[in-house]
Amino acid sequence: MQDPLSAMHIFVRVAELRSFTQAALVLGLSKTHVSNRVAQLEQWAGARLLQRTTRSVTLTHDGQQFYRRCQLMLDEMQDLESLFTTKEAELSGVLRIDMPTGLARKHVLPRLGAFLDAHPKLNIELSCTDRRVDVVAEGFDAVVRGGAVQDEGLVARHLADLKHQNLASPDYLARHGTPLHPDELGGHYLINYAQVLGAGEGCFDYVAGRQLVAVAMPSRITVNSAEAYQQACLAGLGIIQVPVLPGQAMAPLVGILADYVPPPMPLWLLYPHRRHLSKRLLAFSNWLADSLHQPAGSSPTAR
Numbered sequence: 001m002q003d004p005l006s007a008m009h010i011f012v013r014v015a016e017l018r019s020f021t022q023a024a025l026v027l028g029l030s031k032t033h034v035s036n037r038v039a040q041l042e043q044w045a046g047a048r049l050l051q052r053t054t055r056s057v058t059l060t061h062d063g064q065q066f067y068r069r070c071q072l073m074l075d076e077m078q079d080l081e082s083l084f085t086t087k088e089a090e091l092s093g094v095l096r097i098d099m100p101t102g103l104a105r106k107h108v109l110p111r112l113g114a115f116l117d118a119h120p121k122l123n124i125e126l127s128c129t130d131r132r133v134d135v136v137a138e139g140f141d142a143v144v145r146g147g148a149v150q151d152e153g154l155v156a157r158h159l160a161d162l163k164h165q166n167l168a169s170p171d172y173l174a175r176h177g178t179p180l181h182p183d184e185l186g187g188h189y190l191i192n193y194a195q196v197l198g199a200g201e202g203c204f205d206y207v208a209g210r211q212l213v214a215v216a217m218p219s220r221i222t223v224n225s226a227e228a229y230q231q232a233c234l235a236g237l238g239i240i241q242v243p244v245l246p247g248q249a250m251a252p253l254v255g256i257l258a259d260y261v262p263p264p265m266p267l268w269l270l271y272p273h274r275r276h277l278s279k280r281l282l283a284f285s286n287w288l289a290d291s292l293h294q295p296a297g298s299s300p301t302a303r
Contacts, residue, residue: 005073007040010034012070015049015050016096020034020057045062047063050063091280094124095280095281096124097124097125098126098143099143099144103245104128107248108291115287142284142285143270144270146267146268155272157271159288159292161264162245162266163264164242164261166241166257167233168233169234170252170254172237180257181257182257190218191221192219193226193240197222203215203217205262207260208260226242239256241262243265245292
């Protein structure tokens with residue numbers, strides 16, 4: 001087969017977009033050409049890589065393994081092409097990142113212009129979700145997530161530790177009083193956050209000495225997104241415990257029980273296990289890590 005790397009590039013875009021039509025539009029090729037190149041690649045590989053239906057295109061088991069190897073080879077080729085390039089401003093291509101909506105809206109997007117200006121040939125496709133995405137199957141270069149790392153087969157780069165705050169609305173505190181100690185939480189409500197609804201009641205967590213203490217509290221509402229979590233607090237439905245970005249103002253919410261907070265939440269960049277990062281992902285991860293240690297209103301230097 002002529003030019004297998006080109007066929008691999010087409011296959012990767014089809015797999016990521018789950019559509020021959022969309023891949024053809026993105027690549028500026030005809031749908032027939034895209035379909036033929038993938039068929040040639042499957043014949044060359046001796047395996048069916050994509051499962052085609054009238055509504056969607058998904059990777060087969062062989063296709064998932066082949067996709068990972070294609071990504072690795074294409075990254076290696078890009079690194080070889082830029083081996084003697086000394087200016088990071090010449091980074092190019094598409095970087096697909098998923099991160100929580102709140103982090104993107106409050107921290108990343110307001111500062112991202114300086115990074116893009118420093119790398120004018122680089123494009124970013126930014127997905128904002130709170131759910132656990134499949135990095136490989138959904139075609140992401142990396143995802144940003146907080147808390148314990150549970151994804152096997154992914155490399156985790158520590159970005160920052162976010163301090164927690166306990167928050168309530170002025171209206172809620174006017175109706176229920178302001179607790180000064182966790183022993184005074186009787187009669188109060190906690191807004192419960194759970195990625196899976198029906199997972200049970202939440203707890204008010206805090207560190208005492210070196211021990212993590214969990215105080216069971218009733219909840220009148222359970223939500224499964226960070227944005228809804230904060231909005232429920234603004235509506236006066238209960239107390240929340242949230243990790244706060246550096247310099248982030250939480251007004252009109254009011255901080256309470258400042259001496260009784262959960263341990264800091266680690267924030268991670270998770271990416272598929274490869275021998276090394278692509279230069280564009282390395283540049284973005286360095287920039288993001290720097291930005292998370294900058295106060296609000298400032299922007300790190302893009303490198």
